[in-house]
Amino acid sequence: xxxxxxxxxxxxxxxxxxxxxxxxxxxxxxxxxxxxxxxxxxxxxxxxxxxxxxxxxxxxxxxxxxxxxxxxxxxxxxxxxxxxxxxxxxxxxxxxxxxxxxxxxxxxxxxxxxxxxxxxxxxxxxxxxxx
Amino acid sequence: xxxxxxxxxxxxxxxxxxxxxxxxxxxxxxxxxxxxxxxxxxxxxxxxxxxxxxxxxxxxxxxxxxxxxxxxxxxxxxxxxxxxxxxxxxxxxxxxxxxxxxxxxxxxxxxxxxxxxxxxxxxxxxxxxxxxxxxxxxxxxxxxxxxxxxxxxxxxxxxxxxxxxxxxxxxxxxxxxxxxxxxxxxxxxxxxxxxxxxxxxxxxxxxxxxxxxxxxxxxxxxxxxxxxxxxxxxxxxxxxxxxxxxxxxxxxxxxxxxxxxxxxxxxxxxxxxxxxxxxxxxxxxxxxxxxxxxxxxxxxxxxxxxxxxxxxxxxxxxxxxxxxxxxxxxxxxxxxxxxxxxxxxxxxxxxxxxxxxxxxxxxxxxxxxxxxxxxxxxxxxxxxxxx
Numbered sequence: 001x002x003x004x005x006x007x008x009x010x011x012x013x014x015x016x017x018x019x020x021x022x023x024x025x026x027x028x029x030x031x032x033x034x035x036x037x038x039x040x041x042x043x044x045x046x047x048x049x050x051x052x053x054x055x056x057x058x059x060x061x062x063x064x065x066x067x068x069x070x071x072x073x074x075x076x077x078x079x080x081x082x083x084x085x086x087x088x089x090x091x092x093x094x095x096x097x098x099x100x101x102x103x104x105x106x107x108x109x110x111x112x113x114x115x116x117x118x119x120x121x122x123x124x125x126x127x128x129x130x131x
Numbered sequence: 132x133x134x135x136x137x138x139x140x141x142x143x144x145x146x147x148x149x150x151x152x153x154x155x156x157x158x159x160x161x162x163x164x165x166x167x168x169x170x171x172x173x174x175x176x177x178x179x180x181x182x183x184x185x186x187x188x189x190x191x192x193x194x195x196x197x198x199x200x201x202x203x204x205x206x207x208x209x210x211x212x213x214x215x216x217x218x219x220x221x222x223x224x225x226x227x228x229x230x231x232x233x234x235x236x237x238x239x240x241x242x243x244x245x246x247x248x249x250x251x252x253x254x255x256x257x258x259x260x261x262x263x264x265x266x267x268x269x270x271x272x273x274x275x276x277x278x279x280x281x282x283x284x285x286x287x288x289x290x291x292x293x294x295x296x297x298x299x300x301x302x303x304x305x306x307x308x309x310x311x312x313x314x315x316x317x318x319x320x321x322x323x324x325x326x327x328x329x330x331x332x333x334x335x336x337x338x339x340x341x342x343x344x345x346x347x348x349x350x351x352x353x354x355x356x357x358x359x360x361x362x363x364x365x366x367x368x369x370x371x372x373x374x375x376x377x378x379x380x381x382x383x384x385x386x387x388x389x390x391x392x393x394x395x396x397x398x399x400x401x402x403x404x405x406x407x408x409x410x411x412x413x414x415x416x417x418x419x420x421x422x423x424x425x426x427x428x429x430x431x432x433x434x435x436x437x438x439x440x441x442x443x444x445x446x447x448x449x450x451x452x453x454x455x456x457x458x459x460x461x462x463x464x465x466x467x468x469x470x471x472x473x474x475x476x477x478x479x480x481x482x483x484x485x486x487x488x489x490x491x492x493x494x495x496x497x498x499x500x501x502x503x504x505x506x507x508x509x510x511x512x513x514x515x516x517x518x
Binding site: 011032038057058059060061062063064065066067068069072075077078079087088089090091097102113114123125127 | 250253254257263264265266267268269270271273274277278279281282285326327328329330331332376378379380381385
């Protein structure tokens with residue numbers, strides 16, 4: 001998937017700042033922000049910033065990666081649940097893959113995720129690290 | 132609604148078919164289905180195909196393929212729902228016949244996957260996952276199903292060996308299917324020793340990359356009876372379709388597939404049947420864990436009991452509920468857009484009593500489950516012999 005600059009930039013609020021949308025009607029927190037609340041279909045939201053602390057719900061060790069991630073394999077990919085119930089899929093970094101366990105406390109950090117060759121866009125986002 | 136029957140079935144060659152293009156594969160299957168039905172034209176055509184743009188640089192398949200079949204002018208549409216594209220093409224065709232909009236419809240599916248490199252194929256398939264929330268971070272489909280597998284193993288005690296037994300069973304079934312891509316039998320040890328892809332899944336837990344097409348001809352029941360020529364008439368009595376959030380992490384329970392449960396409930400309600408009435412099943416075993424989770428989500432076993440189904444022999448040919456006697460996606464192959472239609476070909480073959488070595492005894496009610504992504508689109512179909 002090419003890293004089109006506009007496409008990368010559109011995701012800045014969630015990937016750079018962990019911005020989510022809290023539904024004014026039911027309080028559900030949607031991450032990334034969306035126009036319609038997935039819990040109640042409400043359309044009024046306030047922006048909130050997520051607490052980066054969470055825990056690993058499930059994970060895998062990717063041995064055969066997509067082309068963009070060839071240099072990183074093997075790497076841990078996990079579903080992480082944050083304090084307010086928001087879930088994200090991201091890598092778990094700075095850890096021996098064999099040491100990752102379900103339930104492990106982690107914290108999301110701002111990291112480089114992908115780059116489009118030597119001259120292209122570098123895309124940043126979050127990876128989880130052991131808390 | 133009018134009653135709808137399957138009057139013709141056809142498959143192309145399946146496998147790494149380097150000498151056939153998307154259009155020639157599709158035409159092979161369509162011609163076989165037309166010949167099987169004994170008809171030379173149809174009122175409408177639906178084509179399930181996930182990603183011809185990425186796999187072969189071709190969109191606009193409806194018109195392309197109608198012309199290829201010598202039927203320019205016939206309304207023809209491609210429909211897409213990732214690996215459920217075939218199931219959705221079936222549903223679209225069913226709706227045309229059931230509503231009276233058409234009397235005879237060609238429902239088909241095709242995918243030509245080996246004209247691109249492995250990396251390009253992985254990238255094309257990954258478009259069925261959430262591009263911004265999953266794929267951006269390094270997710271692959273084996274990786275997403277691996278996370279479901281780990282969640283299931285930790286919650287229910289499902290074992291690594293139980294996953295392997297699904298592949299062993301489906302390869303044994305596939306060894307009896309002359310149309311299957313991989314017809315060799317494998318052992319639990321083979322699966323456990325095969326290359327790691329995404330822990331805990333190995334390469335022999337994964338369905339292969341396949342070129343192939345499948346086609347069925349649907350007709351209104353009275354038309355179908357005229358075309359039967361002494362063969363049992365095979366009716367589609369229930370069809371259900373449901374969706375869910377694409378991102379696996381959005382589902383409260385990552386050990387089940389709610390869209391499969393909803394689609395099954397809709398199909399069973401339409402058919403006036405329940406899980407206890409089903410004699411055999413073709414389901415979407417894109418990975419070994421998928422067969423386990425889908426059996427539970429269809430209500431064919433209790434939550435957490437999926438791992439025991441292959442282990443106990445219940446889901447093997449000769450067991451109480453044979454599952455994927457065609458070999459399933461694992462052994463028969465998985466040309467993604469064709470799979471949902473190929474399941475119909477197997478159900479009809481079984482219900483006509485033409486499945487030879489892999490024939491399910493006394494098969495009168497079959498069920499198919501076809502899904503896309505990690506289950507965000509599912510189509511469930513109930514098929515029966517008409518009395």
